[in-house]
Amino acid sequence: MNTDITYAEVIGDPIAQSKSPLIHKFWLERLDIKADYRACHVTPEELPGYIEQRRADPLWRGCNVTIPHKIAMLDLVADPGGVREKIGAMNTIVRQADGSLIGTNTDAAGFFAPIADIDWSGKHAVVIGAGGAARAVLFALKQAGVGEITIVARNGLKATGLLMQASAKGSVLPMDAQLPAADLLINASPLGMTGQAPLEVDLDPLPADALVYDLVYAPLKTGLLRAAKQRDLAVVDGLDMLIGQAALAFELFFGATPPMEDDDQLRKLLTA
Template identity: 40%
Template sequence: MTARAFVVGHPIRHSRSPMIHGHWLAEHGLDGSYERIDVAPEAFEAFIRGLPASGFAGGNVTIPHKEAAFRLADSLTPRAKKIGAVNTLIVEGGRVRGDNTDAPGFIAHLDHSLGERWPERTGGSALVLGAGGAARAIVVGLVERGLSVRVANRSPERARALVELDPEHVEALAWEAVPDALSDTGLLVNTTSLGMAGHPPLELNLTPLPDRAAVADIVYVPLETPLLAAARARGLAAVDGLGMLLHQAVPGFAAWFGLRPEVTPALRQQIVADLVAK
């Protein structure tokens, strides 16, 4: 029987998830399909309630439905509970289970880009810029990997909210204190929209960062943000945002189609070519 999966959002035309999952389906010769579904917020609850009878094995959830999916799923993985948002749905036994794969996706991308011993090389300390949903997932992933994390945001109360994830390993930092904090930062992560196409760049002098430091940006349009360009100019390891998108897709595909795919150079090249074409 053909396994069917989807990505749901509003709007949804921009999603590259069908290209990612379509690549894997073709690569492995699987009998399956993956489609975009545009669902307005007011219709999302009915969409979720109808999933068990829909014939779908599950799907991905994107903007603006991640928090609603968290509230509406019949059950949640421990990670999804902690993050407070769902980006992956699995339909089994007439119930809908919600998961969040952004955290392991980000960590898998760091492992792939920097090698699995990157926490040791970077000194086990991270500074995360921004305190939105993506930052929340990334902080959870970093703490799970054993890092101490500082979070800086222009709205201090939002940064303090992330401290509640793990007060022993997460602390809030004033945005104005970021330059002084760089000297003992092993991993700098930008989760803000600064540097994204159509947005102003993140103005930050990276000179104080240690030579062992790595810089990651979750923005992938453009692939080389001004922040990453500055990191490379300083001779630092730089990690772009595309890999997180690719790696977060792996657990869902495995759950729906019964095979765990790999993020290969061929897949990355296909998505990069599409980004450039747009």
């Protein structure tokens, strides 16, 4: 490993499942940029020390942030864009030329890009989960004019707080509740991810024209998406959001636009 070139990272606990290094290395190679992108396992206890260490490294461009650090990061870096108030979670940290660190969130735009051609005005969406990813999803849905949002979560109080923060009309259901007849179902929880508990949900209440969107990408063909396809429902997998949010972060880290014309090759690499 070349330790004398600039680099960015993805951090989380766990982190072995992350496909972000594959994505960023693919783009760096295509653009012939002499830089690196790495995965770094950081526990919650190690997070403050990690940030201070990287803050002092002039070769470090920044990092993507995954479970469980997206909310904790709010207290560790500057927030010039008001991410705390707008979304309540950070997934991208960027080192400035003067050594200061700023946080932003590319999840919201990355999530919405695959479904942006659909008019969601007045529609009903169900979001499973109440963590950092769910916060970005709620922000995007509210911006898109979704009429009603139902959050399905273990912690009802936390989920209610998310609805209030998003100024969204909606309700909260426990994990074992029957789904409403919604137009859009999003899994924004880690359930169904490799190493996590399965997501057990009955899709029968969804109408035939509903869309099911799973943010989990490891495995890519989750149990939720398989069940949706059995009902011939439209689906969106986690790679769409992963690539979308990564493209925005890549520009922040390396100052270049990813070669999106190579998306087909990238997806083949990620699903090999």
